[in-house]
Amino acid sequence: MRYNFQPMEKSPVIVVVGHIDHGKSTLLDYIRKTNTVENEAGGITQQISAYEINHQQKKITFIDTPGHDAFSAMREQGARAADLAILVVSAEEGVKPQTLEAKATIEKNQLPYIVAINKIDQPTANLEATKKSLAENGIYLEGLGGEVPFTAISAKTGQGISELLDLILLAAEMAALKKEKTNETDAADWLAEGFILEAQTSPQRGVTAAAIVRRGVLRRGDYLGAENSDCFRIKKLEDWHGRETEILTASSPAVIFGWKTAPAPGARWYSAAAKDQLMKKIKSSDVSGPAADKLPSAATANENEKIMPLIIKANTLGSLRAVEKEIGKISVPNLKIQILDSGIGALTENDFKLARATGALVIGFQIKIEKAAEDLALKNQTTYGLFEIIYKLNEWLETELERRRPRIEVEIIIGSAKIIKLFSQTKNKQVVGGLVLDGKISNRRAVRVRRRGADLGAGEILELQQQQTAVKEVEKGKQFGALVEMRHTLAPGDILEILEIERK
Ligand code: GDP
Numbered sequence: 001m002r003y004n005f006q007p008m009e010k011s012p013v014i015v016v017v018g019h020i021d022h023g024k025s026t027l028l029d030y031i032r033k034t035n036t037v038e039n040e041a042g043g044i045t046q047q048i049s050a051y052e053i054n055h056q057q058k059k060i061t062f063i064d065t066p067g068h069d070a071f072s073a074m075r076e077q078g079a080r081a082a083d084l085a086i087l088v089v090s091a092e093e094g095v096k097p098q099t100l101e102a103k104a105t106i107e108k109n110q111l112p113y114i115v116a117i118n119k120i121d122q123p124t125a126n127l128e129a130t131k132k133s134l135a136e137n138g139i140y141l142e143g144l145g146g147e148v149p150f151t152a153i154s155a156k157t158g159q160g161i162s163e164l165l166d167l168i169l170l171a172a173e174m175a176a177l178k179k180e181k182t183n184e185t186d187a188a189d190w191l192a193e194g195f196i197l198e199a200q201t202s203p204q205r206g207v208t209a210a211a212i213v214r215r216g217v218l219r220r221g222d223y224l225g226a227e228n229s230d231c232f233r234i235k236k237l238e239d240w241h242g243r244e245t246e247i248l249t250a251s252s253p254a255v256i257f258g259w260k261t262a263p264a265p266g267a268r269w270y271s272a273a274a275k276d277q278l279m280k281k282i283k284s285s286d287v288s289g290p291a292a293d294k295l296p297s298a299a300t301a302n303e304n305e306k307i308m309p310l311i312i313k314a315n316t317l318g319s320l321r322a323v324e325k326e327i328g329k330i331s332v333p334n335l336k337i338q339i340l341d342s343g344i345g346a347l348t349e350n351d352f353k354l355a356r357a358t359g360a361l362v363i364g365f366q367i368k369i370e371k372a373a374e375d376l377a378l379k380n381q382t383t384y385g386l387f388e389i390i391y392k393l394n395e396w397l398e399t400e401l402e403r404r405r406p407r408i409e410v411e412i413i414i415g416s417a418k419i420i421k422l423f424s425q426t427k428n429k430q431v432v433g434g435l436v437l438d439g440k441i442s443n444r445r446a447v448r449v450r451r452r453g454a455d456l457g458a459g460e461i462l463e464l465q466q467q468q469t470a471v472k473e474v475e476k477g478k479q480f481g482a483l484v485e486m487r488h489t490l491a492p493g494d495i496l497e498i499l500e501i502e503r504k
Pocket of ligand 1: 118154157
């Protein structure tokens, strides 16, 4: 079956970020409840952490990662899948640490964003003080010396939310125009691309993943491959209501069926009608590019290399950048550092949840660790370090990385000997006489046997003798007797190479 699609305007994908309790979940709930038909009789309900609405006859997709703590890492992954962020700031509290973390995430993902100043229905709300605290923290609003669009809302009463949706459409249009100018056009229809929000495994449905389609058209039956995951054929697709569907277009939330292994939240995926087409795309795609730098990706490490994820928190954005820069200078053989997450503020439980899930090392610079985070680190035995001085941080990290890097075993030949005579043989054990040609030969050492240059196999010297006395070593030019264990029967003229295994 072929589908023929007209080029269409891509609807925006929105992620809502901000400090805890500033009203992200309330806002997402309000928008969903007032703009979708899910509560009608015969009701369809939201099945996954994303939904779509219609506003001014245009579609808007919201990534709706639950408000719970544990999901803040996922919200961060959402930033990779979104076109636009809404930074929610409470008019009662102004900018708080996670507001700045969110800002850092937005900037890292180069997302355009809108500030929604929330809770303006509260008597203690102070719009002017909130704007001031935004400006003090480098968030310059439109009309106040900056370019960030903003609107005042109440997620509780709904005041200002329609204007917020207008603003989203406007900002999305502007962003799309900018994109056109940079000639970044959407991919061909045969290929779809997107991000994973979360994966689930159940006996009835197997491994499924909620995802956002970023470009192209996703079809049942297409081949799909994601970062750090196998390639497979899409068995079934569902929309965000849980309704089965054959196709999903750009910006749509989707549930994808047929995975062999669960993909990681935030992982990028591609799909294509044919497997070779998909493989070609995966090979040519820059999975280590800016949009993918959050996850350890198998595609960026070679076979002997291991990826070491790091989580870094610092007191200011400036010191965070300085730490990242210093860390960038560290180079350890066979290990690739990947900064999985970074932010401003104390080390929190969330940091250690993410560390647990990924095996990351956690680093704090000129900050403290929260008590609950410390307890969790202890419980999970997560390695972390707190530093005031950057060179101490580097020293510690180098030691930790050195301890963790994979060792490659390299065989070094420390000597060679020629077999002169085979005295006896029982099963794999052979008594031979020989002459050391080079270096030295030693007892209890691995050997390789060569016959006329060809490799006959490996074995071990079990005993070594010189003039009927047991010795540990025999040097160049000396004759010896040896008990050798190996499968092949040795013959005069064979060369024994004495190996030392060095772990590099
Ligand atoms: P989140 O942690 O950012 O997702 O915050 P929530 O959406 O859970 O909101 C935290 C608290 O603030 C809840 O008790 C909400 O009912 C309340 N809240 C959120 N938005 C508003 C608002 O606009 N006005 C008022 N009065 N309360 C709000």
